[in-house]
Amino acid sequence: MDPRTSAQDVMRCDLCQTAVVQMHCDTCLINLCKACVGEHTMSDEASKKHEIVQFKHRKSTPPYPRCTSHDKEQCEMYCNLCNVPLCTACIASGSHTAHKISQILTLYDAKKKEIEGENEEMETSIYPIYQDIVSDVQNRMTQLEKEYGDLSTVITKHGEDWHRIIDKIVQNLKAEVDTMKSRHYDIFKKHLAEINLRISEIKEEIQASFKILESNNISQLLQFNGKIKEFKKFPHKLEVLSPHFTPMQCQEEEFLKQFGNLSTLSFSSEEHGYNIKKEQKSPVIIIPKVKQLLKKSETVSTIDTEYSLLFGVTLLSEEEIWTRGYVNTMKLYSISQGSLLKSVRTKSENIPDDITVTSHGHLVYTDPTDRSVNVVMDGKIETVIKLQNWIPRGVCSTSSGDLLVVMNSDDKKQAKVVRYSGSKEKQTIQFDDQGRPLYSLEDNKYISENKNLDICVADLGANAVVVVNHAGKLRFRYTGHTPAPKTKLFHPRGITTDSQSHILTTDYDKDCVHIIDHTGQFLAFIDCELRCPWGLCTDTNDNLFVAQVFNKQVKKLKYLQ
Incomplete structure (x- = not known):
């Protein structure tokens, strides 16, 4: 193997090109072995004072480029007319006599x-x-x-x-x-x-x-x-x-x-609708960081709850999460302490089917038995949506402050997503461009809005995640990934999204979470010894919270770098 061309070799002396570098000339900016120090300093003793230091103590001055016309010579000057670096030999040749010459480090700094x-x-x-x-x-x-x-x-x-x-x-x-x-x-x-x-x-x-x-x-x-x-x-x-x-x-x-x-x-x-505002102070802009998936997800902490069966989790703050289970009471837990902070009983005494938190910090839950969507404010429960002939299932709060509710008809012959501003219906999403139903007729459906405003529904009856754009046009259906952790059908339950516009959904029967990108491409599985995962949510740091049904635990996971 040639030591001068091997990618795995250590740095070699610039003179002999064989010995390992030990010293450095800060004057000439070349690397030397101890044996070549004398030869280098004597080469032009009268014209230059060489400053020899140990290689690790060399100055941080950037190395001059090597001359393309004179081998081993470094270029300390620059011809502004020809736009080329010059060494002393180039200048002495007279070919650049009438040209404007500048110091290369001056141009570098400018x-x-x-x-x-x-x-x-x-x-x-x-x-x-x-x-x-x-x-x-x-x-x-x-x-x-x-x-x-x-x-x-x-x-x-x-x-x-x-x-x-x-x-x-x-x-x-x-x-x-x-x-x-x-x-x-x-x-x-x-x-x-x-x-x-x-x-x-x-x-x-x-x-x-x-x-x-x-x-x-x-x-x-x-x-x-x-x-x-x-x-x-x-x-x-x-x-x-x-x-x-x-x-x-x-x-x-x-x-x-x-x-x-x-x-x-x-x-x-x-043409001139947008301009730079001359007199305003420009804010400091932080470009959103692109986060990569960890090779292996990590369990950060575990929160034990008091439910007989645990189904849902949603974030209130960086320190608190709301949960729901197979009871008529929703419970607020401390993330760091794992302690119960508050309990809220449903207005009708029925079991809630889904929960979400608005941008104002108010808890919202669906009551399928009462056919209502309710908000908890200052300890009081207000019914904001009361349906007829339709049963509300999944609910989520959007970035614009609207509520998205996925629902089934009483006769189980129809399913749709409806957008509400307060109690006013703004948008209905039910069919694709060919007039075919977008969603299955089964009960269990959960919903989330992505950062790109796509509307994502985990549809258990269809064994799919159905994603439409903000206008309600079908973008794609995700039906699972092969090979999967276990040889069973894809059964999505809970669903959430993160800052990277990833879509995450629990696969209840396979004890894992699927991660797909905003185009529907599979990215990875998260297992972390999950057992019957159901509800999901993420925080602002892209930590993932997973509600597990039978062991009644919420796991906090780290899956992004």
Whole structure:
């Protein structure tokens, strides 16, 4: 094996290229063995004073690049006209006599400051604006449900004043509204995707800049050209005008042409809709850290509960979790102490089917026997949703403050997900684009909202996790992974998501948790000696809490780095 080319070999002397490095010349920035120190210092004794130190005590000055024209010579100067490093032999040759020559370390320092300045501007000025753009577009997308819902209500009310013969016209107009709403949403979705792509490019550019700054490689640093000018060209601000309905009063015989009409869906793109705010102080931006899965998940702690059967867990704070079991009482436990802090009995004395916590810290539970969804505030229970002919099952609180409730019909012939703002129904998700049911007719279903606003349902009857986007369009179905820990069907129960938009669901019969990404790709199993896992939740640090049915324990697990 050639010691000079072996990737496993130690550093060798730059002169003899065989002996192990022991010393270093801080003047010439070369590595030496003890035997070559004398030869090096005598090579040009009169012209240079060599500072020889032990290799481990060498200065942190970056190494000069080697000259490509004169072997073994290092370049301490730089030709600004030719854009090449120069050694003393290059300068003595006279080929750069009329050119502007600079010290290479001076250029190195100037280039480093330039990149640092661009990084600071992107982090504190440009990146925040892109985040604001995303927030602005998402907020306007959220308003679409209300705008189009109000529009449909106006049309319906006006239609009720007319004879049954115009019902078909009403339905056609409402269908046109739905089509416009879908197109309206798609316009924003496409716009948002373009902005998110640009944000990803900015993150990559910042990481590349940091990497080049940390590399201490002069050649790479001098050749680095940032893309800051490209990122300063902000996207056009998209403006889409929602249609409106103009009712018309007319005689019955004229209703066909005078009932009313919808304005067309229109939008515009404003080039200077987003700008850098000159006079504001830019906040310090922390780029979300990408976390990797641990090779083996770890058990952090175990909390013993007092249930006969434990089914659910949801996070109240970094120190407290709510739990539910096969009793009519929900219990709050300390995570660090494992002690019982509070108990709340259901309003109807029935057993709750699912629990969640709102952004305001209020406990919410579903009561399938009472057909209600209830919130606990200041020790009092208020029924916020009362259903007829439908039975509520899983519930979750969304990032916008809405409640998502998955439910079955009394006759067990239908299942759907409904979004509520308070007690007002905002959205119903029941069928795919071909009119087929999205969810099974079985009772057990649990629900969670992902960070990308996807709606994720663990559907036991379908042996699948069903994921739709914010508008209710089917994205994918996850039906398990092969090989699985045990040769049984996939039986998902509890479901939750984390900061990385991973979807986690318990597999009750296989004593494990499946982790899939936001596209439905399987990533890993978590077992950690779980026994009949059911409910799930995560905290802000991506710790996972798993409720185990028969041993009545909540396990706190670490699965991300």
